[in-house]
Amino acid sequence: MREARYSMRIGCRMALVSAVCLGLASGGPQAWAAGADEPGQEPLSLERFAQLLVGNNPRAVAARAQLAVAETQVKKADAQFQTGLRIDLSSSEQNEVNSPEDAITRGEEGTDYQRRSDDLSVELSKLLPTGGTVTGRTSLSRFWSSAFELLGDPETAQDDRFRSSYDISLTQPLLRDRGVDVTRTPIALAEMDQALADWSRRDTEVVALGQGVNVFYDLVMAHHRRAAAQRKVEMATQLAETAERLLSSGRLDDSALSDVEISRVQFESSLLQAVETQQDLSSQAAKALQLESGRDGLIAIDLSLPERPEPLPPLEELVETAWAQRPDLQASKVAVQRQVIEAEFHENQLRPRLDAKVNYGYSGLALDTRSSYREEFRATQPTWSVGLVFESKVGADRAMEANLAAAKIKQQQAADERDALRNDIRQDVRSAVAMVKGAAARWELWRGALAREAKNLSLERRRFDSGRSDIRELLLAQERLINVDLQVTEQRVSYARARALLSLTQGKAL
Numbered sequence: 001m002r003e004a005r006y007s008m009r010i011g012c013r014m015a016l017v018s019a020v021c022l023g024l025a026s027g028g029p030q031a032w033a034a035g036a037d038e039p040g041q042e043p044l045s046l047e048r049f050a051q052l053l054v055g056n057n058p059r060a061v062a063a064r065a066q067l068a069v070a071e072t073q074v075k076k077a078d079a080q081f082q083t084g085l086r087i088d089l090s091s092s093e094q095n096e097v098n099s100p101e102d103a104i105t106r107g108e109e110g111t112d113y114q115r116r117s118d119d120l121s122v123e124l125s126k127l128l129p130t131g132g133t134v135t136g137r138t139s140l141s142r143f144w145s146s147a148f149e150l151l152g153d154p155e156t157a158q159d160d161r162f163r164s165s166y167d168i169s170l171t172q173p174l175l176r177d178r179g180v181d182v183t184r185t186p187i188a189l190a191e192m193d194q195a196l197a198d199w200s201r202r203d204t205e206v207v208a209l210g211q212g213v214n215v216f217y218d219l220v221m222a223h224h225r226r227a228a229a230q231r232k233v234e235m236a237t238q239l240a241e242t243a244e245r246l247l248s249s250g251r252l253d254d255s256a257l258s259d260v261e262i263s264r265v266q267f268e269s270s271l272l273q274a275v276e277t278q279q280d281l282s283s284q285a286a287k288a289l290q291l292e293s294g295r296d297g298l299i300a301i302d303l304s305l306p307e308r309p310e311p312l313p314p315l316e317e318l319v320e321t322a323w324a325q326r327p328d329l330q331a332s333k334v335a336v337q338r339q340v341i342e343a344e345f346h347e348n349q350l351r352p353r354l355d356a357k358v359n360y361g362y363s364g365l366a367l368d369t370r371s372s373y374r375e376e377f378r379a380t381q382p383t384w385s386v387g388l389v390f391e392s393k394v395g396a397d398r399a400m401e402a403n404l405a406a407a408k409i410k411q412q413q414a415a416d417e418r419d420a421l422r423n424d425i426r427q428d429v430r431s432a433v434a435m436v437k438g439a440a441a442r443w444e445l446w447r448g449a450l451a452r453e454a455k456n457l458s459l460e461r462r463r464f465d466s467g468r469s470d471i472r473e474l475l476l477a478q479e480r481l482i483n484v485d486l487q488v489t490e491q492r493v494s495y496a497r498a499r500a501l502l503s504l505t506q507g508k509a510l
Contacts (some may be wrong), residue, residue, distance in 0.1 A: 043302040046216050046500065050510050052289040053212040054205045063201035070190070070197035077190040086123040092116070094145075106147045117143035131183045132172035137361075139165050140369065156367070164372035167361020167383065175351040185345045192338040199331035202507075206327060210504050215285055217497040219301050221490060222278040228486040229271035235478045236264035243471050256471050263475055305492040306499070309440035315433060318506060322425050325507030329425060332418040339411035346404035352392035360384045425505075432502040439495035446487045453481045 044052070054060050094115040103109040121139040128134060141163045149157045177183070243257040282298045285291075291299060312318070323329060364371075364378035371377050460477040463469035500510055 043300045045302045046213070047510050049216045049289070049301065050209045050212040052291065053215070054208050056288060056290045057205075057208040059204050060201070060208050063197070063204040067194070067197040067201050070194040074187065074190040074194050077186040080186060081127055081129075083124060083126045086121075086125075088121040088123075089119070091118045106145070107150060113146055115143065115145040117141055127183070129180045129183055130172065131177045131179060132170055134168065134170050136168045137166065140372070142369075159367055161365060161367065162369050162372040163363065163365050164369075164378075165361060165363040166373070167359055169357070169359040172356045174354040174356055176349060176353045179348075182345060182348045185341060188341050189338060192334050192341070195334045196331050196338070199327045199334065202327035203331065206504050206507065209510060210501060213497060213500045213504065213510070215281070215288070216301065217493050217500075219278070219281050219285060219299065220303055220305070220496075221493045222274070222281050223301075223303060224486060224489045224493070226271070226274040226278050228482050228489075229267060229274045231482050232267040232479060233264065233271050235482070236260060236267050236475065239471060239475050239478075240264060246471070259472050260475060263479075305489070305496050309443060309495060310499075312433060312436060315430065318429050318433065318502075319426050321508075322429050322506040323422060326425055326505075327507055329418070329421050329507075332414065332421050335414040336411065336418055339407055339414050343404060343407040343411055346400060346407050349400050350397055350404065352390065354391075355389045357385070357387045357389060359386075428505045429502070432498065432505045435498040436495065436502055439491055439498045443488065443491035443495055446484060446491055450481075450484045450488050453477075453484045457481045 094113070094117075096113055098107050098109055098111055098113050100109050102113060106113045119139065119141045121137065123135060123137045125133060125135040142160050143163070144158070144160050148159075148161075151157060172178075181188075240257070240260050243260050247254070247257055279297045285299055289299070361383050362378045363383065364373055366372040366374070366377040457477045457480075460469055460474055464471065464474045503510060
């Protein structure tokens with residue numbers, strides 16, 4: 001009767017464990033927790049996990065959008081060198097009475113003066129890298145007026161005339177706005193804003209990757225905790241069966257079996273909690289990654305861990321690498337350079353304006369369009385002009401001086417932030433190195449403890465088989481071995497996590 005009762009109890013416990021751990025019996029703890037038995041679902045490596053996380057991180061998405069906007073601003077600034085085209089077309093008719101003065105050239109006093117015209121003008125202008133502006137213009141006018149009738153040539157009195165003009169002009173700043181560097185300032189600032197947006201995007205992704213590293217290794221550790229809890233349940237179940245057989249043979253009392261049963265209940269409770277934790281972490285990760293979990297509600301992840309600690313380069317080498325690659329420091333350097341360019345531009349704008357102006361062109365008149373542009377129908381001498389334009393504030397340019405002072409303050413502020421960030425990075429690397437070394441040292445300690453616990457368990461099992469030990473001691477010895485093995489795994493996970501975070505601290509990709 002007692003044997004049947006305990007056999008039923010054992011069967012119920014095993015059914016409960018099987019229901020909680022669906023799929024474990026066929027695939028083993030690792031395959032079950034990783035979801036490797038799911039068709040079409042391959043385990044995610046840390047690199048792929050991080051890529052998916054960055055791709056869906058709201059801040060990373062916003063940072064990429066800001067970069068795209070900054071790229072459009074570069075194109076906008078570069079458009080200042082784009083050639084401009086202006087076309088003006090008009091048609092008009094003039095009707096008015098001649099005055100005594102008009103009568104001298106346009107007809108008798110009191111008679112009507114008529115004029116019809118169609119006018120076309122085309123202008124091309126372009127900003128030069130030196131800051132000058134070159135403009136080419138041409139105009140063509142087809143016109144007729146009643147004054148043609150005074151010419152005494154009735155054959156051409158009703159014909160239209162065609163007047164053409166064409167010239168080129170250049171305006172070159174000599175003080176303010178002079179030079180390639182000044183002219184390209186809007187482009188240079190836009191390019192640096194683009195670089196800042198790019199470095200900011202990378203820094204945002206590094207932060208997201210840091211979160212991804214923690215989430216990934218939390219999932220890895222959750223699997224191993226669940227597997228350890230499962231091992232304890234299986235161990236307690238086997239010992240309960242052994243205790244039942246010993247009880248039937250009279251070699252064990254009820255209290256020992258009860259202790260084993262109580263321990264198994266505790267282990268099953270811990271397993272249920274580990275299952276809940278793993279599924280909760282998987283659900284949160286699935287939301288962040290925009291993935292569908294497997295049938296068991298888990299995300300398949302790569303559970304591989306380092307086999308042994310690896311030596312680290314010297315601290316200064318790690319710091320130098322971080323200084324060369326950290327996106328936040330590179331953004332800080334670009335911010336300093338941007339303020340330098342802005343200050344130099346404001347210094348140029350403090351100069352008075354002195355522009356040289358040159359214009360040169362011809363005009364023509366004929367009875368048809370083509371002839372009006374030919375040499376025999378144009379003016380014998382060109383139309384030209386040369387001049388200087390001077391413009392300045394009366395007294396100091398207080399507005400521009402204020403802009404220059406503000407730019408220098410921002411430049412110093414950016415330099416201070418850059419230097420402070422360099423020190424922060426050194427401390428970040430130092431802390432990350434300490435984490436790596438600490439995890440490696442703990443790993444070595446627990447690995448030694450694991451070897452001792454395995455030896456103790458072997459001795460305890462021999463003592464139990466020879467009847468010199470109690471089943472409670474065997475259970476405790478096996479539980480200690482599982483706990484120490486889990487501690488070794490935890491330090492391996494901590495070491496892998498610390499190495500990944502060290503890479504991110506240096507600005508390296510995972």
